[in-house]
Amino acid sequence: MAMKSNLLNMALCLSAVCLVCSGLLGGVYALTAEPIAKTNADILKASISEVLPEGGELSDAISIEVGGQPSEYYVCAAGEQVLAYAVKSTTVGFGGPLVLMVGITPDGQVYNTSVLSHNETPGLGAKCTSDAHFMEQFKGFDAVSKILSVRKDGGDVDAITASTITSRAYSLAVRNAVEAVAKIKGE
């Protein structure tokens, strides 16, 4: 059974256990740091290519403020001509931050959108990643002549049934991205 405790053996035992454990964790961290970075980069890259037209060279991340929050965007260009912008846009959904990647063409049209991360309710708000009708309507959304907010708020976006807050957050994220691109072009 367990040893009798005194100050010395308690201190020694705890230090030894912590030392071994932190050594072990350091080792595992060093081993997995590279695969983790690669996986995250792959996810980001996949989401960017999903929202941009094919062809062109992708720039590195450029920092920018989107909807009052620090974020970043990428420029996809063929030579001098800009094909599209990919903007990372964060808003607050029903369950926490909703992070989108929004592809926008230079004439202010939404090319496509994809969800980077969300905490929406499964079966309700989480449908923003699977509801075909909801997602399709942002493809080629004409942000110049139509309004990027849900119909309930006088806009042109069909909300997901029973998930108005998520749909609002999604529309707002896209709208913020469109505004950010307008600002980029204005500079």
Add this chain to the structure above:
Amino acid sequence: MNVFTKGFFKENPTFVLLLGMCPTLATTTSAVNGLSMGLATLFVLVLSNIVISAIAPLVPDKVHIPVYIVVIATFVTILQFVMQAYTPAMYKTLGLFIPLIVVNCIVLGRAEAFASKNGLLDSLLDGLGIGLGFTASLTVIGIVREILGSGSVFGWKFLSGDGMLVFVMAPGAFLALGYLMVLFNKIAKKN
């Protein structure tokens, strides 16, 4: 052998001991989620049981809980790194519940009640048994909730449309758990 099999029936952590209810209710929205949460817990349970049974005789009585927690937390963090690197989708789905395995009472419970008093092999079998019992229960709850809530099994959809939404959300977790517990105890009593 009894040490191994008791995790499934006599001491099933979910339906009999009622331990680890938080991940049970929160992550079983689908069969795959339940299964992966179970396997993640199994991994930590087996390794921490082995290590704790090996070091228990050397640990002074007054610091045994901190030492066990450090050991458990280490394995959970290792699991977290590995999942983040190789199964990012699963890591994203289970999210917060992976780090929360540290405070899952099943893991510390087995360390305290079993591994610290028994040999290496028995502790290994105990961890495997309880872990697999937990995995099986979570998967069953996940299957039931997925069938009723989304009309699919392991992601394979056999019903078009939505199913009963309530089973995907928290109230459905309690309902499914309650009815499965009744069923489980009825079957277990007969034997």
